[in-house]
Amino acid sequence: MWPILGCVPHMLRNRPAYWWIHRLMKELNTDIACFRLVRNSHVIAVTSPEIAREFLKKHDAVFALRPDTMATCIVSKGYLTTALCPGGEQWKKMRRILASQVLSLSTMRWLLDMRNQESDNLVRYLYNQCSKNLKGEKLLY
Numbered sequence: 298m299w300p301i302l303g304c305v306p307h308m309l310r311n312r313p314a315y316w317w318i319h320r321l322m323k324e325l326n327t328d329i330a331c332f333r334l335v336r337n338s339h340v341i342a343v344t345s346p347e348i349a350r351e352f353l354k355k356h357d358a359v360f361a362l363r364p365d366t367m368a369t370c371i372v373s374k375g376y377l378t379t380a381l382c383p384g385g386e387q388w389k390k391m392r393r394i395l396a397s398q399v400l401s402l403s404t405m406r407w408l409l410d411m412r413n414q415e416s417d418n419l420v421r422y423l424y425n426q427c428s429k430n431l432k433g434e435k436l437l438y
Contacts, residue, residue, distance in 0.1 A: 318342045358384065 318340075322330050328345035343349045353360065365383050373381040379391040398404065 319344070 318330070318332065319342075322328075322342060322344055329341065329343050329348055332340045332342065334340055341352075343352065369381045370376060376382045376387070379388065379395060382388045382391060
C-alpha cells in the first residue's frame with residue numbers, strides 16, 4: 298500500500314502540505330528533496346534560492362510549456378493568440394514580434410493620441426447617457 302500512496306497519508310495528517318515538507322527538510326538538513334506523491338508523481342522541493350535559480354534556468358523550456366487542451370484551442374481560435382499558444386518555436390516568434398513591433402515604445406507613443414481620443418469619446422458617451430437618465434429616460438445597456 299505504501300508504494301502506491303507514497304507520502305500522501307503523512308501530508309494529509311500534517312496539513313498544509315508545504316509546512317510538512319519544510320519541517321521535514323529542516324530535520325534532514327537539506328536544501329533540496331524529492332517527495333513521491335501517489336504512484337508516478339514526484340515533487341522536488343528546494344529551499345535554496347541559488348539551487349532554484351539554477352534549476353529554473355536549466356529547465357526553463359519545460360516550465361514554459363502549457364497543456365494542449367481542446368478548450369485552449371477553441372478559445373484562442375486555433376492558437377492565434379500568444380497568451381494561450383503552446384510553448385515552442387511559434388510562441389517564440391509571436392513573442393518576438395509583440396516585443397519589437399506591437400509593444401514597443403514608438404508604437405505606444407504613436408497610439409497615444411488615438412487612445413486619448415477614444416477615452417474622451419467614452420467619457421462623453423457615458424456623460425450623455427447619465428444626463429439622459431436624469432431627464433427621466435432609461436439607460437440603454
